[in-house]
Amino acid sequence: xxxxxxxxxxxxxxxxxxxxxxxxxxxxxxxxxxxxxxxxxxxxxxxxxxxxxxxxxxxxxxxxxxxxxxxxxxxxxxxxxxxxxxxxxxxxxxxxxxxxxxxxxxxxxxxxxxxxxxxxxxxxxxxxxxxxxxxxxxxxxxxxxxxxxxxxxxxxxxxxxxxxxxxxxxxxxxxxxxxxxxxxxxxxxxxxxxxxxxxxxxxxxxxxxxxxxxxxxxxx
Numbered sequence: 001x002x003x004x005x006x007x008x009x010x011x012x013x014x015x016x017x018x019x020x021x022x023x024x025x026x027x028x029x030x031x032x033x034x035x036x037x038x039x040x041x042x043x044x045x046x047x048x049x050x051x052x053x054x055x056x057x058x059x060x061x062x063x064x065x066x067x068x069x070x071x072x073x074x075x076x077x078x079x080x081x082x083x084x085x086x087x088x089x090x091x092x093x094x095x096x097x098x099x100x101x102x103x104x105x106x107x108x109x110x111x112x113x114x115x116x117x118x119x120x121x122x123x124x125x126x127x128x129x130x131x132x133x134x135x136x137x138x139x140x141x142x143x144x145x146x147x148x149x150x151x152x153x154x155x156x157x158x159x160x161x162x163x164x165x166x167x168x169x170x171x172x173x174x175x176x177x178x179x180x181x182x183x184x185x186x187x188x189x190x191x192x193x194x195x196x197x198x199x200x201x202x203x204x205x206x207x208x209x210x211x212x213x214x215x216x217x218x219x220x
Contacts (some may be wrong), residue, residue: 001098005155016098020084020112025201027101031063033077033139038070042144059139061107067138068108080110080174083137086147086176086189090133094194099132104157108140109145113154115197116196120204123211131200135190144177149199160193172199 001013017023024030036058037051059069059077090096091114095210101112112135119128134154137145148167167173172186172195 001100003161005100007109007156009029010100010102010155013144020087022088023098023101023112024069027103029080029101029103031107033059033068034062035077035108036060036067044147055150056212059141063093066106068106069139069142070085071141075141078137078141082134083110083112086135086145087114089189090147090193093190096133100153100155102155104160108138109153109160110137110139110143111135111156111160116193116200118197118200120200122204122207131196132164133196134158146173147189148173149192149196174217199207 001016004010004012009152011026013026015028017026037055038056038058040053041048041050043049055073056070057073057075058067059071059075060067063112091098095117097117098113099113099115101110114133115130116133117130119130121128129151132150132153134148134150135145135151136143143164146167147166148163149172150163150166152159152163152166154163174192176188
């Protein structure tokens, strides 16, 4: 929304989408990660035989059939529809707006990013700062779905990783494991917005305090 991604790819909108259903189509996420059985091939006297591996399952795209990962049979997919429940819960909060959404690595990682439309400025820097809140979801078993409070505008694989690592480092995130009903964690998604407001105020207080400390050339 508003500003192109640094790599110049993707669709730029003048205003935020009205719903997740609209946004996911615009972001190329109008498909689902679905479960498929896994077979191993073997040659016998009767010819080639295929045996299903009950302890594994494949995760594939519903539109192209491309396999995104092979995981254990206990792994539960968090669908784009379920992910939308988190998105809508976040966007229901006051002054939260769409910013970006998309996928990387062939759809193995998907994200939706919102910003808190309560910008603040730091003394000495007139440019506004907008806090971000991003939902990061993986369909390859590499990570849990999580909501992260971040200062990073996610638009590519590098920024996806940076936001995820920052959440792990700071603990400013809510994790939605792929082994339970994500709908049960809607309250956590709402709490993440409240946490983002609190952290933004704390950061502004710190920035103001730091801006009043004189530093001479030698100290610098």
